[in-house]
Amino acid sequence: MAAYVAAGGEESVQRVITALYGVTKKLDQWYARQLADLDLTQGEWAVVAALAKAGEESLTPSQLAEHTSVAPSSMTHRLDKMAQRGLVLRRPDADNRTRTFVSLTPEGWDLFIQSIRESDVVESDVLRGLTARERNELARLLEGVIAHLDDVED
Structure with missing residues (x-):
C-alpha cells in the first residue's frame, strides 16, 4: 500500500480497490474450480x-x-x-x-x-464476518460504485 501512496495514490481508494481485486481474484479461482468439477466451461x-x-x-x-x-x-x-x-x-x-x-x-x-x-x-462463508446489516450496506455501496463505472472515462 505504501508504494501506491508514495506514487500519488489516495490511500483509502487504494485500500478499497486492492480489497475488491483480492476478493474477485479468490472468488474467480474458486468458481473456475467449481466449473471444472461440474465439467462446464465458463x-x-x-x-x-x-x-x-x-x-x-x-x-x-x-x-x-x-x-x-x-x-x-x-x-x-x-x-x-x-x-x-x-x-x-x-x-x-x-x-x-x-x-x-x-x-x-x-x-x-x-x-x-x-x-x-x-x-x-x-x-x-466469505461474508460470515459481516452481520446481515453490514452485508446489506456493503451491497448498497458496491451497487452505487457499479452504477457509476460507465461514467468513468477511458
Missing part, C-alpha cells in the same frame, strides 16, 4: 445462467449470443455440445420455422441449482 455456464434467468421463457441462439457476448457462430457450436450433454433443448418456433428456441432441460436446471447451492455456501 461459456457454457454463461448459457446455463442466462437461460435460468429467463425462467420459463425460451431464448433464441442470437439472444443467448448477445447475453453472453459471443459470436452467433460460437453460440451454435456451444449449444451443439450442450444439447449432446442433455443440458439444453432446442425446438423450432411454430410461427417461424427459421427461428429456434433454447431452454434448459431438467438436467440443465439440476446443474444450475447444484451450482448455485455450492456457490452460496462459499459466498456465505
